[in-house]
Amino acid sequence: MLKQMYRTWQHAFKIDPDKDVSDEALEALCESGTDAIIVGGSQGVTLDGVIDLLSRVRRYTVPCVLEISTVDSITPGFDGYLIPSVLNSEKREWIIGLHHKAIEAYGHLIDDEEILLEGYCVLNKDAAVAELTAAKTALTSDEVAAYAQLAGRLWEMPVFYVEYSGTFGDMDVLKQAKDALGDKTRLFYGGGIDSAERAKQASAYADTIIVGNILYDDLKAALATVKAVKTL
Ligand code: 1GP
Numbered sequence: 001m002l003k004q005m006y007r008t009w010q011h012a013f014k015i016d017p018d019k020d021v022s023d024e025a026l027e028a029l030c031e032s033g034t035d036a037i038i039v040g041g042s043q044g045v046t047l048d049g050v051i052d053l054l055s056r057v058r059r060y061t062v063p064c065v066l067e068i069s070t071v072d073s074i075t076p077g078f079d080g081y082l083i084p085s086v087l088n089s090e091k092r093e094w095i096i097g098l099h100h101k102a103i104e105a106y107g108h109l110i111d112d113e114e115i116l117l118e119g120y121c122v123l124n125k126d127a128a129v130a131e132l133t134a135a136k137t138a139l140t141s142d143e144v145a146a147y148a149q150l151a152g153r154l155w156e157m158p159v160f161y162v163e164y165s166g167t168f169g170d171m172d173v174l175k176q177a178k179d180a181l182g183d184k185t186r187l188f189y190g191g192g193i194d195s196a197e198r199a200k201q202a203s204a205y206a207d208t209i210i211v212g213n214i215l216y217d218d219l220k221a222a223l224a225t226v227k228a229v230k231t232l
Contacts (some may be wrong), residue, residue: 002065002079002081002082002116003114003115003158005079006036006080006158008035009207009208011034011199011211011230012037012038012209012211013036013212013215013222014210014211015029016040017039017040017045017050020217025215028223029215033230035208036064037062037063038066038082039064039065039066039067040066040068046071046072050075054077054192058077066082066204067081067118068084069084071102077113080114080116081116082118083115083116083117085117085119086120086135087119087150088120088122088135088139089134089135090134090135091133094133096116104122118159119151119161121147121161121163122163123162123163123164123169123173124163124165126167126191127163127165129165129190141172144181145177147177148181151181153180158186159185160186160189161210162188162189162191163190164189166191167191168191169202173201174187175183175204186207187208188206188207189205192212193211194225195224196221196224196228199228209225209229
């Protein structure tokens with residue numbers, strides 16, 4: 001059950017249902033020793049794309065979870081569902097609004113053990129997700145740390161996600177977030193991890209690192225990020 005298993009994750013690959021990945025590459029990713037495959041993206045996510053990727057990942061034993069970006073692309077069959085809330089969005093809908101609407105419509109179908117709330121702090125102004133969610137990315141490290149404290153010690157969210165999607169982030173910001181978070185919340189980090197070295201740097205502070213883009217550009221480098229953080 002997702003509510004338990006995410007606590008041990010050190011590494012996950014995030015695979016975008018809107019991008020092509022070959023069967024060989026997918027096999028290597030799923031058999032890499034990563035803790036989970038997260039299916040998710042911010043643009044062009046469709047139900048067909050999600051179902052296709054789910055069925056291909058399901059050939060392997062690795063846990064597979066869906067990070068929900070649109071209600072229309074939710075389908076049963078995943079090991080769990082990650083629900084992002086963008087804490088530094090300037091639009092209410094990305095913090096709580098869409099979630100409220102979805103629960104009003106589908107709340108009766110939700111198994112609480114299978115869902116997990118992620119408090120996002122989106123920090124790369126050039127990322128698609130920053131534009132989509134109107135994230136206020138120009139934050140000082142103290143401001144990010146305040147979001148971490150809010151998410152961790154005040155709200156006790158299960159996950160605080162420092163998101164630099166597309167670029168490698170400021171590790172001092174990540175360290176300060178970790179220090180402010182308290183011990184109830186896991187720190188996820190994603191953005192620009194494209195080598196074993198960067199995987200190690202981020203995992204010095206993050207409990208779980210998420211690797212995305214590099215898996216399309218350099219599969220070998222992507223696979224090296226697993227070995228960098230996990231003892232297999
Ligand atoms: C994206 O945090 C993930 O949501 C991973 O980022 O694609 O830059 O690796 P990258």
